[in-house]
Amino acid sequence: MEVAGYDRARVLKAFDDAKTGVKGLVDAGVEKIPQIFVTPPDNVVQTSDTNREDFSIPVIDLEGIGKDSIVEKIRHASETWGFFQVVNHGIPVSVLDEMVCGVRRFFEQDTEVKKQFYTRDVMRKIVYNSNFDLYSSPAANWRDTFFCFMAPNPPEPEELPDACRDIQIEYSKHILSLGFRIFGLLSEALGLESNHLTDMDCANGLAVLCHYYPACPEPELTLGASKHTDDSFLTVLLQDKIRGLQVFLKNQWINIPPVPGALVVNIGDLLQLISNDKFKTPNVAPMVKIAMKFNS
Helix, strand or coil, X not given: CXXXXXXXXXXXXXXXXXXXXXXXXXXXXXXXXXXXXXXXXXXXXXXXXXXCCCCCXXXXXXXXCCHHHHHHHHHHHHHHCCEEEEECCCCCHHHHHHHHHHHHXXXXXXXXXXXXXXXXXXXXXXXXXXXXXXXXXXXXXXXEEEEEEEECCCCCHHHCCCCCHHHHHHHHHHHHHHHHHHHHHHHHHCCXXXXXXXXXXXXXXXXEEEEECCXXXXXXXXXXXXXXXXXXXXXXXXXXXXXXXXXXXXXXEXXXXXXXXXXXXXXXXXXHHHXXXXXXXXXXXXXXXXXXXXXX
16 A cells, blocks of 8 residues: 555665666665555466376477477366477577577676666667556566567667677577467367468467566565567467466466466467467466467
8 A cells, every 4th residue: 555645656666767667666776666666465376286197288299209298288177277398399499598598698797787678668679678568557677678579570779789789689599480380380270271370360470578686675665577478370488497387376476486487378469369268378477488379
């Protein structure tokens, strides 16, 4: 509850105008989080035990035995869970690790270098800020984000930040290739020709969201991400090794621990829509580093 006389709008603007994000608060040695980040108790995610037998998280080996078996596993996961993890997806672990390192380099570089990318203008090719909905959400999340589109019209290489330029270009190429492959499997899981979803331009657009969650002095009072569904056809998540994903299933939140070398694939709102609700988009509260969204 906000105290009498508290000027939330002024505090929000001061935080935004500083252009240093949550990382700036941590660097300044904040010991108590600002009121704008305090999440109402009813909105705090309560997690459950993932060791229960009925919470067997789908992990699909894309080089497993038989394409029909892979398609069936993807169909079942998409209809019941709305997400699955993929291993043996063809992207080298070294590329995954370097992408996470590149994100960390961007957010941990000198503040004055980062500031040149800080903006609320979503039409900019490169957008760095803290909380895209800072001025409209009831509570800000404890995270900073770097965002750009890598397809169909990516920025010129020199427009990307030095800290992650090369790996972002390389990683995006891998993800685009994997995306086409997964959309083919999803098409077959719907009983369609393998090129059906790509012919509908589901894989035309690729957005990269790189999230950073600095250590929080009062983690029990805030969230790294509020619950939401993904407004995309498909989201591919690369998790930090020490962070996890939370998904709302069977009327409770469960933790999805990272699987080494795996990528998490989320069914998006648009894919649920065009599949006539056959595939389900889950409510998620991700603590992840990179989200790659496929939009038309």
